[in-house]
Amino acid sequence: RKEVEQDPGPFNVPEGATVAFNCTYSNSASQSFFWYRQDCRKEPKLLMSVYSSGNEDGRFTAQLNRASQYISLLIRDSKLSDSATYLCVVGTSGTYKYIFGTGTRLKVLA
């Protein structure tokens, strides 16, 4: 089993739709969680950290479920510019390494 797993997609959604991605992790000692966005042939950029209580940034909402060991990203009112690959990144306390999921590709269609 991979340490961090994501559905690779692609998720093809119309503009204005709401879309959600999940990411599961296997190490129960994981302490830090992030969503990164990566555009084609560009570097990953931090979209948002994921906090235990859940957090929201505009149209984006991230949640953590420790019991089931997954994090989620919800995008409301999808824009064409949201088309990208969304990478789940998980860190474990006591290490300086972060584990990447393989990413979920999103295509927002006009």
Added chain:
Amino acid sequence: DAMVIQNPRYQVTQFGKPVTLSCSQTLNHNVMYWYQQKSSQAPKLLFHYYDKDFNNEADTPDNFQSRRPNTSFCFLDIRSPGLGDAAMYLCATSRQGGDRGYTFGSGTRLTVV
């Protein structure tokens, strides 16, 4: 602005000819990482430095070496590039404690001919 800078953005090298990629940071982060990313794959960690302490991943080929002469700079040396080493190479930094994830450079896309 504080940032992570990678040079060059694009590098073409000949099969078997040593090549060095560079990374510098103005964030004063004590941890620096090198990742290799191939098309449609997740970034794969090659190694990282915590200050001057070097940490190699078990599956990183011996062909890949790294140097960190000071806090700001880190280099990736590929001693004998093969066609399979063509990829995007990403440098990243993080602060001790790592609760804010990585800051990535813009990457160097390596082509081997």
